[in-house]
Structures are given as structure tokens and as C-alpha cells.
Amino acid sequence: MKSVCRWFSNLQITTKLRLVIWLITLTALVFTGALLITNTRVALRHIVVERLTTQADIIAANSTAALSFQDRNAAYETLSALSVDNGVIAAVILDAHGELFAVYPEGKERLDKFATLQSSDHVFTPSELFIKRPILFYGEMIGFVGIEYSRKQMTRELWLSSGIIVLFLVGAAFSAFLITALLQRGITRPIQELAALADRVAKKQDYSIRATWLSKDEIGTLAKHFNKMLGQIQTRDKRLEAYNRHLEEMVTRRTEQLEDLNRQLEHKAQHDVLTQLPNRALFEDRLQHAIVRAERNQEKVALLFVDLDHFKRINDAYGHEAGDQVLLQVARTLENCVRSEDTVARFAGDEFILLLSGLNFMIDVNVVAAKIALEMSKPIEYKSTPLNISASIGVAVYPDDAANAELLLKAADVAMYHAKNQGRNRYQFYSSEMNIKIGERKNLETELLRAIEENQLLLLYQPVMDLRTGAIDSLESLLRWQHPRLGLLPPAKFLPYAEESGLISKIDHWMLSNVCVQAKAWEKQGSPIHVRVNLAMRDFLRKEFFDLFFDLLQKNALSAERISVEIKEHVLMDETPLTVELLQMLRKSCIQLSVDDFGTGYSSLYALQHCPVDFVKIDGTYINEIHDNEENDMMIRAIVAMAHSLNLTVIAESVESYPQLAYLKQLDCELAQGYLFYKPMPREQVEKLIL
């Protein structure tokens, strides 16, 4: 039963509908047929009984005379009229006593059957029908008529009628079949069309198709709503498509932007942000190529390593903006100095490098280097202030100086350092001897770093004498490096390297904090002596350093008067608004300021006048030459006179002899230091003097 149900549910709707209609029709027809045949059978029986009854009654009516007058022949004749009825087997006339009066045809009568029947009755046996009717005459029953009827005839008639019925039913079934086939299309076709439409929509994803069958029945409603739904889907689709297109456009735009960004990044990865020159990576790449090409073409490649002199000072003094401007200007200048096929790259910070390829003569390189050196020495204008700048240039040539790119770079670098050491603002060709010095320098830098970390630095103190009283006025702190291998090194041996490598800031910091701690310690021990500290001043001109300085004073609860700072003469020379401001800040906080090595640089009297300076220290070279020549003595006299006229205290250093002392005293020089009085000495020794 389940499988039948499943089979049925899987059928096509047409088949289903047809099947249902046919089944119903067939059932109805079968029942109708059965009913009709049964009815026919009953009716047939009734009709036969009626007919025979009538016939019997006619016989009865026609037999009255024969019975009345005992005329058996006449009775026989009357009965013989039944011979026209094929179904009649036999007919009898009985008298009032039931005795046989007449029979037709003779020999077939069944009197026993008639005897059992009532006067007016009939009975069906399997094969026959017996009918008995009374013969009435003037209300008197004068006899009976009996008819024995064969049911064969009836059966035949029934078969005939049934046959006709079946024929009609078959006709009806056929008509139903035809009508179903015709009408069912009216139901199933729209459904099939709708299904086909849905199928087409699903397969083609085409939502513009519409159902055309729009009848007013439920299927029409379904089609209408289906159309509406399709419409909605189409609208939604369009919107989605538009949205997709928008998204795609956005993606395309974003992709373009990304590609653009990528290009920019690539450019950035290969170029310096500030100057837009190729960076180190791109340069190294180009160098590789240039070397390969040079090797193939038997040519030379020259590297010019350009390092700006004192660039950090510009940065510190005028700010990074100024530094950037300088770098930009330098970049342009360098580009202008070479051919367009040469590469100018910014290597790092203030380092530039030039790659000249396809060269045949060293003279070419010389020309370019000289030109660069010349161009670089020209001052650069920044906000209408001319900034003096120069460059140290190291030149190395492939394949003369190095076998590969890395070594060539190193060689140029070495040559550049050599140029720097030679006194800057010059170019220097590489030579193999340079490598050794470079090695030393590298080592020193490493060792210096370790020295700060491992506390190999130490401070010596040299008393500064008051010439008027002959007492110790103050102590100058002097830096020394207790080198584990080279022994005690003076600042001149390592400070330049420290300055170049940037370690100088750390050293300044170290010195300052040590001096503060020491000064406080002495103060606590009852000797509040004034300590002078030499600072490189590179970082000193930064505000952060001042903050640090004041922090140290505060931390040690040390009065600012205890410390005075000695700065090199050139700091004053690079007088900038920021420098002046910072120096004034220093002065306001009661920290005294000395100008060291006065007379060696191009000191500006103007600067001396405007800067908040307290002391002027005459350079040792002047003191050493006292009495050696008149000009020197005049110079000392002038310096002292000038200092005095500016209300500055004069310190003489490197005083080694009494004549020198006498001369200084004669000039009213206030303070002096030197071997004549005390050598620089360690803390323990100096404490013996002051405590």
C-alpha cells in the first residue's frame, strides 16, 4: 500500500488526474452496471411475471366458455395460442377441483408444481417459472390456468439486456475517457506550463520570463503571484547586480589604489623619502649591475662616498627642518654634478654615495670629485641665513681598489673617513694603507662603548688657583679612559671617535652625573668646592639635556653655583637664537659658563658680548709662548683687557713656570691652572688638598 502511494505521488499530475477520474468513472460505471443488471434482472422477472400473468388471465377469460361447456378442444385451442411465446414450456387449464382439463403441449406439464401454488401465485425454480391464475366467471372460480415458463428465455433476455448495458457503459467509459482527456488538459496544461516555466527559470536563471496563462481560477492566481514573485526577484537581482557592479568598481578602484600604493611603496622601498634619491638597497642593486657590466666591458666603476661635515651641528642648532633642507639641497647639488646615467643615492643620515660607471680614465673621477668638493663648500641658504657646510669625499674605484661591490663600498667609506681625518672639506682616493687605520678606529668605537658600560672612564681633578689669594678656587674635572690594554688615555685620543659615533652624548651624561654626585659628596664633607665640567656641547644645546641637568642637580640637592660648564669656543660661533636662549636659561639657573680654548677659533666679540658667559679661558698655546714673542704677549694682554672690560673672569691654563705666572699676575689675570700648581689628580689626592 505504501509503495502504491509512493508510486502514485511520483506520477505526473496529468497521469494522476486521469487515473483518479478513470478510477472514479470505472467504479461508478461498475456499480451502475451492477445496479442496472440487477435491476434489469428484477424488472425482467417482474415483466415476465406480469406478462405471463396477463397471458394467463387472457387464457382464463377465453377459457370460461370451454370450461362451462366441457369443451376440451376449445380449451386446448385457447392454450395453443401460447405457442407463439418461445419461453412457454407448457400451459394447463385446471377445473375448479384442480383436475387437469386441458394441457398444451401435452406431456410436459408439471401438475405437482401447480398443485402447491395458491390460486394466484408464481414460483421460480432454477430453470423454470410457474404461474397460476384463477379462472373467474361471474365471481365464481371455475378453474385455473397454469403456465410453465422456461427461464432460459429469461436468462437470454437478461444476457441481452446486460450486454446492451455493458455496451452503453463501455461507451460511457470511452466518453469519460475522451472528456477527461479534453477537460483535464484545461487543468493540467496551466500547471504543466507553470512547472515548465519554473523549470526554465531555475535552469536559465532568467527571471524576466513570465507566465502567460492567466485564467481566473486558483492556477491563474498562482501564476499571477508567481509572476509577481519573479518580478520581485528580478528587481532584487537588478539591485544586487547594481550592488555587485558597484562592489566590483570599488574593488577595481581599491585595486588600482593598492597597485598605486604598491608602486609608491616599491618606490619608497627603493628610494629615500626625503630626497627621492635611490636608497641603499636600490643603490646596492645598481652597483652590482654596474660591476657586472664593467667587468664585461673592461671598464671602471667609481664610488664617491660623500659625508657632510658637521651636519649634526646644523640639525642641532637650526632644527631638523633646516637639516632636511640642507640634505635636499645637497641631493640636488650632487645630482647636478654627475651625468644623468650616474646614480646618486642617499646612504644614511648625512651620507650620500655616487656611482659613476663606464669610466675609462681616472681623471674623470678626479674632475667629478673636485667639482663636488667645490660645490659642497658653497654655503646653503636656509630662511635667508647662509649655512656653511662642507663634505668629506672618499673615492674608490673598481676593479683597482676592490674586487666586489661590498669591498668597494668599504673602501670608499674608508677613504671618506680618511678625508675627514685629514681635516674635512676634501676628497680622498682610497689606498690600501687606509684600511689599517680604519680597523683601529672600529675597534676603538667598540671598546669605548664597552668602557662606558664597564665603567672604565674616570675623572681627574685639577685645582684652579686664585692668583690674588693663592688658594684653590675650584676644580676642573678632566676625563680619562683607563684602557685595559693601552693604559690611561687622554680625551684627545678617543673623544673625536666618540663625537663621530655619537657616543659623546653618553659620555657627557656620564661626566655630568659623576661630577654632580662628587660635588655633593664634597659638600657633605664640608668642602663646598666649585667644579668645572667640560662638555662636548653637542647634546648640551638640546633642551632635553637641560632638563636632565636640572634633574641631576635636584636629585643631588646640589646648588647650581657649585657647577660651571665649559664650552668650546665654536659653540659661541654657531650662535643661533636657540643657543642663546638655552645659554640664558643656563645662566638664569645660576650655572656659570666658561668659554674654553679662547683665542683659537674665530671668536666673535659680538657673541661674547651677548652670550651669558662668566669666564674666559685663555688657550694653553698662548700661555706656553709667553715671552717668546711680542705678538703673543700682546694677544694675551688684549684678551685679558677685553674680558675685563666685558666683566668676565679670566682663567689661564697650562701655566708651567713662574715667569708665566708673574706675567699673568701682572695682567691681573684672576685664575690659573697648570703643572706649576697641580697636575690633574685622582679624587683621593685632590680630597687631601681640599678637605
Add this chain to the structure above:
Amino acid sequence: MANSDCNSKGHAIPRPVSRQSGIIGLLLLLVGAFFSSSANSDELRSKKITAGFVFNFAKFIEWPDLPPAAPIQLCVYADREMLNIFAELSGHRIAGHEVKIVAFSTKELNNCQVLYIDRSRQNIFQCADIKHHARLLSVSNIDNFVRQCGMIGLFEVDNKLRFTINLDAVKRSELKMSSHLLRLAHIWRGKKQ
């Protein structure tokens, strides 16, 4: 009313005891009785059958203008024995009409519906007596009765009683005769004169 008058005037024949049984039954009964009791039972049986026939003829005849309550007067012209046999039929009803048996007399002939003339009275009968009675059914077993003037003539064939009807006489009369009767009868259509 005429009938009742007739009854009182004619010879009344006593009614039979059983009126329920049918005429045929009665006849057969009588036949049975004669077979067992009488030596000339054949003759008696024949007479009884004849009486039964005459009675039964009346059933197939329609008299015009016979009032519903009027009796059918059966006038018998026969010997005593025959008359007695007829008398047993008296009181029976045919179609609602009571049957009255009256011994024949010429005076009474106008009131008679059926006239039976037995062969034994052959000599006395004259055709003129009945000729003008258009509403009288005349029956007789006299030979050639229908040829003379009678309507129904009785005769025996193979020991069975049969009858001839004079169709001319019936047509001439005002009587209506049932076709059933005609079907059983020998028909005599009169002389071709």
C-alpha cells in the same frame, strides 16, 4: 317487478340445498351420483348435463333492458324428471340476476328469458310460438331445431354434448351473444333461400 309477478304465476321449482358450489361442480356431483345409484344413470346424467348447458348459456347472453334486480326466468318445457333437475338450478345468480325455473306455458312466454324445449315435447312445440319473441333465447335438443326456428340446438357427438347456433336467429333477435359461446358452437347460418 314483472319477474316477481311471473314467479308467482308460474310453477315454482324448489331451490337446491347448496348454493355455494359452482354449476360445474354441481353437474359433476350429479353425474357421480347417477353413475352409482341409477340403472339408467346414463340418461339421467345426459339430462343433467343438458340442464347445466342451458343454465350456462344464460351466462353468455346479454338481454337488453333487463333491470338489474330482475330475475332471469328459465322456462322449461320437458318431462317431470327433467323439470326437477332444472328446479335444482333455481335461485342461482347470473351476473346478479336470480335464476328462476318456470314450467313452460304459452302465456308465460313473454316473461321468459330462456326457453328450453326437450325432445320429449317435440310434438307440442311450434315455431310460431317463439317467432315473435325477440328477447327470448330458445334452446332445444330436438333434431333440426335450429333449422326450424330455434337459436341453439343441442346434439351429442362421441358421447359428448355439443351445440349449434342459428346465427340468423341470434341476429334477428335483440340478444347479444358472447363470442366465447359462438367459438364453441357449430354455426348454422340459415338456408340459402
